[in-house]
Amino acid sequence: xxxxxxxxxxxxxxxxxxxxxxxxxxxxxxxxxxxxxxxxxxxxxxxxxxxxxxxxxxxxxxxxxxxxxxxxxxxxxxxxxxxxxxxxxxxxxxxxxxxxxxxxxxxxxxxxxxxxxxxxxxxxxxxxxxxxxxxxxxxxxxxxxxxxxxxxxxxxxxxxxxxxxxxxxxxxxxxxxxxxxxxxxxxxxxxxxxxxxxxxxxxxxxxxxxxxxxxxxxxxxxxxxxxxxxxxxxxxxxxxxxxxxxxxxxxxxxxxxxxxxxxxxxxxxxxxxxxxxxxxxxxxxxxxxxxxxxxxxxxxxxxxxxxxxxxxxxxxxxx
Numbered sequence: 001x002x003x004x005x006x007x008x009x010x011x012x013x014x015x016x017x018x019x020x021x022x023x024x025x026x027x028x029x030x031x032x033x034x035x036x037x038x039x040x041x042x043x044x045x046x047x048x049x050x051x052x053x054x055x056x057x058x059x060x061x062x063x064x065x066x067x068x069x070x071x072x073x074x075x076x077x078x079x080x081x082x083x084x085x086x087x088x089x090x091x092x093x094x095x096x097x098x099x100x101x102x103x104x105x106x107x108x109x110x111x112x113x114x115x116x117x118x119x120x121x122x123x124x125x126x127x128x129x130x131x132x133x134x135x136x137x138x139x140x141x142x143x144x145x146x147x148x149x150x151x152x153x154x155x156x157x158x159x160x161x162x163x164x165x166x167x168x169x170x171x172x173x174x175x176x177x178x179x180x181x182x183x184x185x186x187x188x189x190x191x192x193x194x195x196x197x198x199x200x201x202x203x204x205x206x207x208x209x210x211x212x213x214x215x216x217x218x219x220x221x222x223x224x225x226x227x228x229x230x231x232x233x234x235x236x237x238x239x240x241x242x243x244x245x246x247x248x249x250x251x252x253x254x255x256x257x258x259x260x261x262x263x264x265x266x267x268x269x270x271x272x273x274x275x276x277x278x279x280x281x282x283x284x285x286x287x288x289x290x291x292x293x294x295x296x297x298x299x300x301x302x303x304x305x306x307x308x309x310x311x312x313x314x315x316x317x318x319x
Contacts, residue, residue, distance in 0.1 A: 249303055
């Protein structure tokens with residue numbers, strides 16, 4: 001038991017694209033009450049840490065308020081966690097934000113096999129206003145259902161406008177898929193931080209044990225395409241949002257930092273929710289970028305570029 005408590009706890013935060021994982025992470029950082037946390041993400045561009053939480057950084061690490069840090073996940077999860085423990089011995093808890101199309105249960109199983117760390121719990125964020133459509137989608141239902149099944153705690157977002165009856169329906173649907181995980185509704189990611197940082201309160205299972213070698217962090221299948229686009233000049237952020245919001249384009253998620261005549265804007269959207277916000281920080285070192293993700297069978301790169309005059313494709317990969 002003593003060895004168990006000295007291992008660095010890792011909480012995996014999963015959930016489908018646009019569910020609100022970043023908002024939850026920011027809430028946890030703001031209300032850590034002195035706990036020194038580390039946030040691991042696939043890329044800094046995937047996680048918009050609020051500007052007033054950032055104190056400084058270099059190419060690999062962002063220094064956050066209150067002794068917290070934010071690091072990228074390298075190609076080897078075991079090596080990344082090992083380096084984190086070596087460089088930042090003061091860290092007390094790790095929040096690992098999984099990709100929106102990853103299976104958090106698989107990620108947590110990999111974490112449980114890494115020496116020196118332990119699986120704390122799996123928290124899955126679910127957008128109430130998209131749940132029914134996602135579970136009815138022949139391409140997406142399996143991924144979303146497997147994410148929900150893996151959860152020790154289900155955090156429901158975007159339920160404010162649904163009404164009490166619909167909220168109860170969402171809760172019942174989630175309990176039907178995962179009968180053991182508590183369901184908590186969160187407005188703007190606000191939940192008691194103890195539910196995540198003290199997982200015993202959620203009834204999380206004990207970490208898996210065994211002598212197997214750690215497995216690499218993998219995504220479930222080659223069903224998603226990610227496009228990286230770059231504009232040739234400043235853009236009208238609102239016009240870009242309006243163009244991307246067309247459901248005919250097959251976009252599941254888009255996020256980017258773009259230069260505008262007034263400075264810079266953060267663009268992000270999923271489903272019918274799109275927003276353009278002023279960005280107080282610097283643009284990425286490689287310049288303005290926009291990342292678009294969609295189901296491979298539905299996303300048409302040529303159609304997307306046709307809606308965004310002045311943009312060019314600078315990258316593409318399969319998730």
